[in-house]
Each structure stands twice: as C-alpha cells, then as structure tokens.
Amino acid sequence: MIGTGVVDGIAIQKTFVFVTKPGETGASVPLGMKEEQVRFAEAVCLSKSQLEKIVDKIKRDAGEEAAGILEYQLLILEDDDFLGKIRGGIEAGRGSEAAVRATCAEYAEFFRHVDNDYLKQRYIDILDIQKRLLDALNGRADITALGREVIVAASDLTPSQVAGMESAWVKGILLENGGASSHSIILARSLSIPCIIGLNGLMDSLHGDETVIMDGTTGEVLVEPSDEQARCYREKRAAHERDKARLRDYIKREPVTLDGRRIGVYANISSAAETAPLLAHGGEGVGLLRTELLYMNFEEAPSRETQYGVYAGIAKALGGRPLVVRTLDVGGDKHIGYLGIEPEENPFLGYRAIRYCLDHPALFREQIAAILMAADAGDIRVMFPMIATVDELLRAREIVEDVKRELAARDVPFREIPIGMMVEVPSVALMAETFARYVDFFSVGTNDLTQYLFAADRNNKKVARLNNSFHPVLLRCVEHVCTAARARGIEVEICGQAGEAPELIPLWVAMGVSGLSVSIPTLPLVRKIVCETDTARAKRDLEAVLVMESAEDVARYLREKTQENQAAEQESGRD
Amino acid sequence: MLNVELEVRNELGIHARVASKITRCCQGFASRVEADRDGKKLNLKNVLNVMLLNVKCGEMLSVEIEGEDEADAYAALNQLFAEKFGEK
Numbered sequence: 001m002i003g004t005g006v007v008d009g010i011a012i013q014k015t016f017v018f019v020t021k022p023g024e025t026g027a028s029v030p031l032g033m034k035e036e037q038v039r040f041a042e043a044v045c046l047s048k049s050q051l052e053k054i055v056d057k058i059k060r061d062a063g064e065e066a067a068g069i070l071e072y073q074l075l076i077l078e079d080d081d082f083l084g085k086i087r088g089g090i091e092a093g094r095g096s097e098a099a100v101r102a103t104c105a106e107y108a109e110f111f112r113h114v115d116n117d118y119l120k121q122r123y124i125d126i127l128d129i130q131k132r133l134l135d136a137l138n139g140r141a142d143i144t145a146l147g148r149e150v151i152v153a154a155s156d157l158t159p160s161q162v163a164g165m166e167s168a169w170v171k172g173i174l175l176e177n178g179g180a181s182s183h184s185i186i187l188a189r190s191l192s193i194p195c196i197i198g199l200n201g202l203m204d205s206l207h208g209d210e211t212v213i214m215d216g217t218t219g220e221v222l223v224e225p226s227d228e229q230a231r232c233y234r235e236k237r238a239a240h241e242r243d244k245a246r247l248r249d250y251i252k253r254e255p256v257t258l259d260g261r262r263i264g265v266y267a268n269i270s271s272a273a274e275t276a277p278l279l280a281h282g283g284e285g286v287g288l289l290r291t292e293l294l295y296m297n298f299e300e301a302p303s304r305e306t307q308y309g310v311y312a313g314i315a316k317a318l319g320g321r322p323l324v325v326r327t328l329d330v331g332g333d334k335h336i337g338y339l340g341i342e343p344e345e346n347p348f349l350g351y352r353a354i355r356y357c358l359d360h361p362a363l364f365r366e367q368i369a370a371i372l373m374a375a376d377a378g379d380i381r382v383m384f385p386m387i388a389t390v391d392e393l394l395r396a397r398e399i400v401e402d403v404k405r406e407l408a409a410r411d412v413p414f415r416e417i418p419i420g421m422m423v424e425v426p427s428v429a430l431m432a433e434t435f436a437r438y439v440d441f442f443s444v445g446t447n448d449l450t451q452y453l454f455a456a457d458r459n460n461k462k463v464a465r466l467n468n469s470f471h472p473v474l475l476r477c478v479e480h481v482c483t484a485a486r487a488r489g490i491e492v493e494i495c496g497q498a499g500e501a502p503e504l505i506p507l508w509v510a511m512g513v514s515g516l517s518v519s520i521p522t523l524p525l526v527r528k529i530v531c532e533t534d535t536a537r538a539k540r541d542l543e544a545v546l547v548m549e550s551a552e553d554v555a556r557y558l559r560e561k562t563q564e565n566q567a568a569e570q571e572s573g574r575d
Numbered sequence: 576m577l578n579v580e581l582e583v584r585n586e587l588g589i590h591a592r593v594a595s596k597i598t599r600c601c602q603g604f605a606s607r608v609e610a611d612r613d614g615k616k617l618n619l620k621n622v623l624n625v626m627l628l629n630v631k632c633g634e635m636l637s638v639e640i641e642g643e644d645e646a647d648a649y650a651a652l653n654q655l656f657a658e659k660f661g662e663k
Contacts, residue, residue, distance in 0.1 A: 068591060068592035068595070069591055069592075071592075071595050072591040072592065072594060072595045072622060075594075075595050075598050075599070075622035076622055076623060078622075079621040079622050079623050079624075080618070080620075080621055081618065081621045081623065081624065082621065082623055107623060110627055111626075111627070114627065114629050115629070116588075116629050116631070118587070118588075118590055119626065119627075119629055122591060122626065125591070
C-alpha cells in the first residue's frame with residue numbers, strides 16, 4: 001500500500017485499528033452493523049485495558065482492597081448478559097453509542113429500584129462504565145492505556161484524538177483520509193510520530209494486530225513483511241537516527257546566516273507538554289501557541305484562571321523566551337461541541353476564529369484577560385487569527401483595551417503586551433500596508449493562506465495537490481507582506497509549514513522575515529539551513545523564482561541550486 | 576448436577592467486592608453455576624447478576640452447579656461463603 005508520507009520516520013510495529021466515526025461525538029447516524037460491531041469490540045477492549053492498568057497501579061500503590069470497585073467494574077466489562085444486550089442493540093440497527101446508552105440506562109434502573117440502600121447507590125458504576133465506553137468509542141480514550149507500542153490505523157483522527165496519544169506508545173499513524181496540513185497531522189509532527197495519509201482501502205485491509213512497516217518519508221506501508229524486508233527497514237531506520245544525530249550540533253549553535261543575520265527559530269505548539277521537547281530541540285520560544293486544544297479538553301470553555309495557569313506555566317517553562325499566544329481559532333477542522341457552531345457546508349470559509357470570537361465577547365474577553373494576566377510570567381504576545389478586514393482587527397483591539405480597563409479597575413495585575421495578527425486571508429496579504437498600521441507584528445500562516453489563495457480545501461485529498469507552498473503566488477504574497485511590514489518597521493514571522501521547508505527557508509530570509517516558527521522535530525534542521533544561508537545569494541534566487549509560472553518550476557530551480565551549492569562546497573572543501 | 580444452599584454470613588451482605596469474588600470463583604470452573612432468585616435462573620459468572628441478587632446477611636442462596644468439575648466448584652464456593660468472603 002502506498003500513501004502520502006507527511007511525518008518522516010520508519011516504524012515497525014503491530015497495528016491498532018482505531019474505528020471512529022467521522023466527526024466528533026458520533027451520536028447521530030450509525031455506520032453499518034459490521035463496523036459498529038468492530039467499533040464496540042474495540043471500545044470494550046480498550047476500556048478493559050485501561051481499567052486493568054489502573055487496577056494494577058492501585059494494587060501496587062494502595063493494596064488489594066483499594067482496587068475493589070474498579071475490579072468490579074472490570075468484571076462488568078466481561079459480563080456476557082450486559083455486553084450481549086448492547087450487541088443485541090447493535091444487531092437491531094442501533095449505533096454503538098445508542099446501544100450502550102440504552103443498556104446502561106436499563107441496568108441503572110435495575111439498581112435504582114432494588115430495596116437495598118447500598119445497591120441503589122451502585123447505579124453509579126454503570127454510569128462510569130457508560131462514560132468509559134462512550135469515551136473509548138469516540139477516541140477520546142487515552143491510547144497510552146494500551147500499554148504496548150502500536151501503529152494506529154484509522155480512517156481519520158481529530159486533533160484531540162491525536163493529542164490524547166502518547167508518543168511513547170504510538171510509533172506511527174496510518175490514515176485512510178486526512179490532509180497533509182490538517183491540524184491532526186501538525187500535532188503528529190510535533191509529537192514526532194511518523195504518519196502516512198491517503199491510504200486507500202486501509203481500513204478494509206487491516207483488522208488489528210498485524211505487523212506493519214511504515215515509512216513516513218516515502219509513504220510506503222508493508223503489511224506482514226518478510227524477515228528480509230523487516231531487516232532492511234531496521235537498517236534504514238538506524239540510518240535515519242544517525243542523520244538526526246548529525247543535526248544535533250546545530251541545537252546549540254546560534255542561528256545566524258553566513259552574512260551575519262540573526263533569525264529567530266521558534267516552534268508551534270498546542271500544549272504545555274510540548275515545552276520540554278521544544279527546548280530540547282533548540283526552540284528559542286513559541287512562535288505560535290494554538291489555544292484550541294485547551295478548549296477541546298474541557299466540557300465547557302475553560303475559565304480565565306485555568307487559562308491563566310496554562311499560559312503562565314508555558315511562559316515560565318520558556319524562561320523569558322517569547323510566547324506568542326494565538327486567540328481561539330475554532331471552526332474549520334477544529335470543532336468544539338459546546339460552542340454550538342452549527343455544521344457548515346464550507347467550514348473553512350465559514351464561522352470561525354475571530355469571526356466567532358467577536359460575536360461572543362464574553363468568551364473572548366476571558367481569554368484576553370488570561371493572556372494579559374499571564375504576561376507577568378514571561379515575554380507574552382497575543383495575535384488574532386483569520387483577520388480579513390481592518391474593522392475586525394480594530395474591534396478585537398478595542399476588546400483588548402476594554403479588558404485592560406476592567407483589570408485595572410479591579411486591581412488585577414497585568415502587563416502591556418505586543419499585539420499582532422495572522423496573515424492568512426488573501427485580503428490581508430494584498431492590503432498589508434493598511435493592516436501594518438494597527439499591529440506590532442505579522443505572523444504569516446502559510447497553510448491557510450495557501451488554501452485560500454488556491455480555493456482548495458487542505459483536508460480534501462482530491463484537491464490537496466493544488467496546495468503547494470512552492471507556488472510563486474504564495475512567495476509573492478509573503479514578499480509583499482514583508483515589504484509592507486518593513487515600511488512600518490514591524491516584524492514578520494512565518495508560522496506555517498512552508499516555514500520549515502528547507503528549500504524555502506533562504507527565500508524567507510531574503511524577504512527579511514525576523515523569525516520562523518516551525519514544528520518541534522524540524523528545529524535542528526531549520527537552524528542548520530539558517531546557518532548555511534547566504535542572504536545575497538538567496539536574494540538572487542528569490543528574484544528568479546518570483547517571476548516563474550508554477551510550483552514545479554520553483555521546486556526544480558531550488559533543487560538544482562541546492563545541488564550546485566553542495567557541489568561547490570565539496571569542491572572548495574577539497575582545495 | 577448439584578443443588579446447594581449457601582448462606583451469606585458476612586455483615587454487609589453481597590456488595591461489589593464480594594460479588595467480584597463470587598464471579599471470579601465461578602469463572603474458574605467449566606461448570607454452569609446459576610442462582611435461583613424468585614424463579615429466575617441467573618448465571619453467576621456475570622457480575623451484575625450476582626449484585627442484583629440483592630442477598631443480605633443471613634439469607635440463603637439456592638445455587639445449581641452442573642458440569643464435569645461441579646464438585647470442585649461447589650467446594651470452592653462453599654469455602655468462600657463459609658469464610659464470609661474474608662470479611663466480618
């Protein structure tokens with residue numbers, strides 16, 4: 001099988017087939033009966049292994065007796081009558097969730113009606129089991145609970161599902177669908193989990209527990225490989241590890257170009273857990289903190305205190321390095337149930353990010369307040385996503401000012417912070433001069449900017465090829481943004497995937513960006529490329545590619561130039 | 576097939592931990608182990624059945640055991656009940 005490799009790395013491991021419904025809660029339309037049966041079986045299996053792990057831990061820490069109730073719950077998951085009723089519901093055409101709910105409701109009623117005060121209370125175990133099963137069905141389950149190393153195979157995964165995985169156990173991700181720059185993939189990259197997408201027929205060919213070799217660089221997947229194949233890939237994996245080791249020198253070396261220009265190399269993160277790997281890989285701060293996952297982890301919008309804790313915690317962990325917090329970018333491919341955003345035909349063109357936040361000032365103000373309050377803990381900056389008009393920007397700024405007045409009136413300590421915006425809507429790129437008057441910095445989100453320039457959904461694999469960040473149109477847009485920013489004396493950073501493409505980095509430097517915010521695993525490579533960049537040479541290349549006609553032309557030109565330069569270096573090394 | 580009467584003698588009667596012990600004990604044998612409660616036969620290898628028997632201290636439980644290892648199963652169950660499931 002071959003798909004599109006989106007996160008590098010080789011993995012050889014048993015599969016774990018993760019059957020979830022597209023979308024989030026999956027409460028609505030059931031899939032086919034067979035698929036529901038598999039989903040339910042997987043959910044029971046996952047729930048049991050979670051409970052077993054917890055029971056073991058409690059027994060170790062607190063003794064046999066303490067684990068009593070959980071051992072009892074574990075037995076419920078082996079109760080044939082109970083499971084049989086749920087399976088019966090699925091056979092009768094119900095979705096797994098509906099069948100679980102119906103059976104649990106039935107048993108909870110049994111307990112409530114027993115004439116025994118102790119037993120009456122035990123309906124609570126049934127509710128616990130219901131929650132655990134529903135969570136497992138919807139992939140909110142913690143895959144770490146599997147307690148073994150796996151390659152996860154799924155039709156698609158939501159960002160929160162990926163976030164719930166622990167890279168220590170998940171050695172690879174195979175997706176039947178998925179787009180190269182979807183947020184799930186971005187997260188997988190951050191966690192350094194090799195990933196391949198667009199694997200047609202994947203879910204029909206895997207049932208779980210097959211041994212699979214995957215190569216995230218080439219997109220190749222081998223099911224039940226021969227010993228010879230496995231040996232060959234183990235060698236390849238070792239070579240890959242050696243390459244990574246070679247880049248390690250650059251983690252400590254200052255990212256300065258050959259002609260002495262200092263470029264900031266930052267990382268994009270979504271959670272506090274990523275700060276340690278960020279620092280270990282040579283990140284000089286956070287160029288983009290996505291706050292959506294923080295909202296996704298709760299059943300309701302997190303309070304300003306909760307958010308304050310997260311932002312201040314990350315800022316402290318960064319030890320004075322910059323932290324750019326992007327306000328809530330909900331919508332698009334990031335769905336948060338409790339916000340009540342209706343499903344839309346074109347979510348990427350719909351009600352998302354700043355558009356939603358400006359309509360919900362109470363929610364927005366909580367986040368702004370938390371960011372302002374956290375500013376004391378480090379070098380915090382804020383930026384707004386999806387700004388399309390000057391009016392939106394001014395309204396967002398006015399809310400920040402208003403929150404400051406509120407905090408001052410209540411004597412809550414806060415700090416003045418730089419305010420920036422994402423450049424990801426073409427209207428902004430074209431009118432960058434105007435926007436530059438009202439912000440302290442720009443951050444170019446190349447993923448969204450590219451998809452909007454080409455009107456091609458980045459999660460739709462049929463049009464994914466249109467989203468090519470080597471295209472001259474994207475380069476021209478960013479060049480224009482940089483020129484406009486320079487005229488106003490404000491800084492530009494790149495925070496999309498194009499910011500870490502080795503061939504493009506010299507071009508961004510030539511345009512005059514001050515920093516690149518990239519995924520954590522690529523930090524050492526990005527630092528290396530910066531160190532090897534000669535701005536004058538890059539400017540000549542930039543001039544040449546800006547007038548080209550296609551992404552392919554640009555890619556070919558840059559590839560040839562790289563080879564020429566390498567050859568020249570080897571030549572000079574020999575002298 | 577054995578038809579036996581077992582007395583629940585611990586103070587708290589059958590609760591979650593006791594139900595788990597009874598279930599695990601029954602699952603250890605190939606024999607069918609069923610309790611008779613209000614004319615209904617309940618498989619004691621399923622923990623929710625054991626819980627919902629709603630048996631209190633001092634009450635008797637009629638149990639039917641059938642299978643090759645029925646004598647061993649009975650001996651194990653009898654001991655478990657006699658030891659008050661390790662409780663008071």
